[in-house]
Amino acid sequence: MDRLILWDVDGTLLTTDGIAAAAMQAAMRQVVGPSAPMERTSYAGKTDWLIIRESFPSLGGDGVAERLHEFIAAYCAGLELQRAALAARSRVFGGVSVLLEALQTTARQAPLTGNIVAAARIKLECTGLLHLLDVEAGAYGDDHYDRAALVPIAAGRAAARYGRTFSGPQIVIVGDTPNDIVCGKANGARTVAVATGPYSLAELAACSPDVALPDLSDTDAALAAILG
Numbered sequence: 001m002d003r004l005i006l007w008d009v010d011g012t013l014l015t016t017d018g019i020a021a022a023a024m025q026a027a028m029r030q031v032v033g034p035s036a037p038m039e040r041t042s043y044a045g046k047t048d049w050l051i052i053r054e055s056f057p058s059l060g061g062d063g064v065a066e067r068l069h070e071f072i073a074a075y076c077a078g079l080e081l082q083r084a085a086l087a088a089r090s091r092v093f094g095g096v097s098v099l100l101e102a103l104q105t106t107a108r109q110a111p112l113t114g115n116i117v118a119a120a121r122i123k124l125e126c127t128g129l130l131h132l133l134d135v136e137a138g139a140y141g142d143d144h145y146d147r148a149a150l151v152p153i154a155a156g157r158a159a160a161r162y163g164r165t166f167s168g169p170q171i172v173i174v175g176d177t178p179n180d181i182v183c184g185k186a187n188g189a190r191t192v193a194v195a196t197g198p199y200s201l202a203e204l205a206a207c208s209p210d211v212a213l214p215d216l217s218d219t220d221a222a223l224a225a226i227l228g
Contacts, residue, residue, distance in 0.1 A: 008114075008180050013096050031070045038055050048114055048141035050147075086122065093215060103226070108162060111139075113141065116142040117138070169228065173190070
């Protein structure tokens with residue numbers, strides 16, 4: 001198993017039908033207060049940590065870092081309250097489960113997501129995907145605010161767990177946004193873009209990933225794209 005496949009979660013593997021985004025906004029308001037000015041920002045492809053920084057620039061980078069644990073606690077509590085709704089309304093995209101299972105014997109697989117680790121785990125549990133990914137070998141939005149910094153974190157965790165190193169194109173980033181492509185390229189990883197999120201196939205292709213796919217429903221095409 002000489003490949004480490006790092007999967008984005010939201011928009012790539014699944015959708016929570018807006019439940020998680022609403023819980024995140026509620027958590028930010030709970031921690032920062034109802035009167036603090038909140039900037040509008042796109043969530044796609046960003047870490048939760050960065051989203052908070054952009055939503056409340058008045059806090060400053062250090063201020064957000066100091067209060068990140070408060071946000072994590074509030075956000076996780078909100079998601080736990082929404083477990084039934086998450087299980088009922090979340091949707092795994094076509095071909096995802098089959099593809100993850102097909103890769104089990106040929107590659108190591110873990111999340112690389114902007115979600116904080118606890119949120120990623122809840123979403124994967126509620127959609128039945130948790131057993132197909134090694135959460136302990138992944139990297140998350142509470143590890144660093146910069147998505148590109150998550151790749152070496154995941155690679156280090158995978159090396160410790162599996163007793164071998166992964167670098168360059170042995171690492172494959174699969175995601176649905178330009179930020180996923182950028183973070184992979186910054187680390188010399190293979191990049192596979194999938195247009196199941198907010199960006200079109202043409203928009204993703206313009207960012208020059210190694211491969212861009214409309215979705216993951218064609219297992220053979222997805223395997224070829226990921227394994228090169």
